[in-house]
Amino acid sequence: MPRRRPLLPALAALAALALVPSTAAAQSSGLSTDARYENGPTGRYLVGGQWLLRMDPKFDGQRQGFQSQTSTDGWTPISVPHAWNATDESETSFMGTVGWYRKDFKLPSGNRRFSWVMRFESVNYRSRIYLNGKLIGQNRGAYLPFEIRLPPSVLKRGGATNRLVVRVDSRRFSTDFPPSGLSVTGAPTGGWWNYGGLLREVYLRRIDGIDFSTAVVRPDLPCGTCDASLTYRATLRNYGERARRVTVRGKLGSRTINVGTVTVGPKKFATLQRRVGVRNPRVWDVGKPSLYDTTLTATSGGRTLQRFRNRTGIRSIKVANGELFLNGKRLNYRGFGLHEDSKDRGFAIDNATRDQQIAWAQEAGATLLRSHYPLHPHYYERLDELGMLAWVEVPVYAVKTQYLKQALVRRLAARELESAVLTNQNHPSIITWSIGNELSARPGPVQGSYIAEAVRRAKAIDPSRPVGYAVAGYPAAGCQPEYKPLDVIGINEYFGWYPGPNGQIADRELLSDYLDSVRACYGDKAIVITEFGAEANRDGPVEEKGTYLHQQDFVNYHLGVYASKPWLSGAVWWGLQEFRVRPGWEGGNPRPEPPIHQKGVVRFDGSKKPAFFDLQRLFKATTQVAAR
Structure with missing residues (x-):
């Protein structure tokens, strides 16, 4: 019988995490459609409710503040967004550490035609994302969103519980943005406080085959009293296994704009663009914020697949x-x-x-x-x-x-x-x-x-x-x-x-x-x-x-x-x-x-x-x- 190779330490730790029994509170997904901002793709679910946090014992970090609240298995109930050193003004806090976030959730729908993406609005600074014990993605940086597709081979459907685990490393280096390090006297340096954690909200996004990779409505106003134009530009991504013929339409207030129709190959991208004129536009200005509804919609076979909410102001x-x-x-x-x-x-x-x-x-x-x-x-x-x-x-x-x-x-x-x-x-x-x-x-x-x-x-x-x-x-x-x-x-x-x-x-x-x-x-x-x-x-x-x-x-x-x-x-x-x-x-x-x-x-x-x-x-x- 062949010998089994030992798991790498990080993967071994994740395997152990995946086997930790879920509490009743963790099993409650806490998903809602209560997004914290309006523009962007539809099908977003705020991943709220109870999350769990455990500071990594291998790193010096902010463990003391959690000891009195920590459950017997080492996890602390928290809510996201979350900064684990929100009130700790110590030098150790500023220098950063490693923490693990855990969230159990069930998909809002078990329909296999849907793909699912997890969107993180800001994680500081290096993150690794695991689903059901498998590493599915990683990211470096803060203050900007990133998305990780949940692989169908790992994702559990049909009402089963999925376990999301995020490893967050908030330690900063001289090549990061902003950089961090030590001064010539040994004092920590950095532009502003180094808060660690899932600093902004997390969303689960549903994708019905076709997604907007990018959706832009750009105004062109030659002069303050001129007629204007709007350029609609949409890049579509096909998550499916077969080509789809997709039509994209936009709004211009109450007016419908036919941006175009294109066939998007399986696992491929395609871009559509159209420029339209706007006579006597309502100009967006300081203190006079005229906004137009310019939402983009992708349809195929008579069914709406995705909508990108957007409001635009015409200004130069x-x-x-x-x-x-x-x-x-x-x-x-x-x-x-x-x-x-x-x-x-x-x-x-x-x-x-x-x-x-x-x-x-x-x-x-x-x-x-x-x-x-x-x-x-x-x-x-x-x-x-x-x-x-x-x-x-x-x-x-x-x-x-x-x-x-x-x-x-x-x-x-x-x-x-x-x-x-x-x-x-x-x-x-x-x-x-x-x-x-x-x-x-x-x-x-x-x-x-x-x-x-x-x-x-x-x-x-x-x-x-x-x-x-x-x-x-x-x-x-x-x-x-x-x-x-x-x-x-x-x-x-x-x-x-x-x-x-x-x-x-x-x-x-x-x-x-x-x-x-x-x-x-x-x-x-x-x-x-x-x-x-x-x-x-x-x-x-x-x-x-x-x-x-x-x-x-x-x-x-x-x-x-x-x-x-x-x-x-x-x-x-x-x-x-x-x-x-x-x-x-x-x-x-x-x-x-x-x-x-x-x-x-x-x-x-x-x-x-x-x-x-x-x-x-x-x-x-x-x-x-x-x-x-």
Whole structure:
């Protein structure tokens, strides 16, 4: 009798997990059609209810907080979205660890004509997905969705229980986005708090043979008073074993658009495209968010197979003569940066929290939001509905040149941008794709190679929007030819707050001349302020950094300088609300409260600092969209 080969350790562990008896609560699937955002394919089931979590005992991690709640088999009941270190501000928490999530579910239908896909909206950072003890897929990255098909050979139908297990490794490395590591003094580094887990929701998607791989409705508005056109583009995927003849129709309000008919081979893809005119369009604008229903539907043999819900705003965003124009009107927006964070849930916030952040921004008179990574889809849907703007950026933040010089790292970074564009391109609120934030302020061929490739990829998918990049603002940086492919230059300027290299930004009186020098370098590009801000956490004199009076003075001085630059296309205060950054964060404040970033003008508890009202006064006094 032949000897049986031992299982690999990871597979052996998964085999053991698959044999753990299910509790009654775990057997309850908790599936519902209560999606947390509206646009996208139909047939989505939110995978809610009870999940189970177990921290991996082989790794130092966040096990202590679960010991009192853990069941006898080592699993802790939780709900998803979930950050396992939501309230742990320790250095160990920030450095990351490994956890296992488990969910038992039954398919909503046992019909064998259906295929099933599991969609993860954001997992931080490396994940492996197992179904019924079998590895079925893996992913690297956070802040963007990914999908894993559930293999028919592994999937259990007919009312049987399936077991989904997800291994999540939240440890970050110097080549990740954003990177993490240790400083020269051994302190952990990173752009913002490293929350681990299934940070956004998980969906089970039903596919009836044909799926929309991509579905895009792109507006073209030559001028603010012109007739427009819409380009419908749908790429279909056939999950079946036989060819299907499929017709795709779209909506344009109450009008039906025949996009076309195509035969899609088994396991193949096919693309349809049609451009249609729109006379006297209702234009989407800041504060005037006219939206059209442009939902796409795929049918075959008289049966609807898939529908992609979509709403589109007809508008144009262009750079001309070094300025941004929305529908032919000059932009000079005012906005806020933000991060998804809360005291009790960490990154795993809900839509009510997101809506509150947007409401604060509106109250302050802001018309744009920016983050260091793509936000949850609910943000962009609400900005679409409210007539607010978005700067969408990928977390290619502060990657050191020694790592960016690796061809694989540059390809992964460009692919990150490509994924962000593919995911979010139907939102009229989005006016700029940003390729990253604060790489070396003195770029050379390595960064130039990344910039060129990232811009090329973004424009290949979406030629209708400008591509930008947020740079650290230092006078010594000079003019950089590597920025030539960009349409928009974002300046992160902290003159008078941080000293900067060799103290070159310590004096705020140098700000005006510096901005003029940037304009002289990049006269054909739109220039915006992507960050400015100062920490505040206490009362005290205006001369003392970290006081509320100092923050107010910082607001008034910087916005006063911007008002003297008629060519500026916008400015963003960093940030709206406080959030966690990293252990030891001081942010230029002589009396910091790490790890909290306290440049936010709304405290972590939701109360407003005095500078909020200074921003409100000055934002509302600014003409953010010029009269036609």
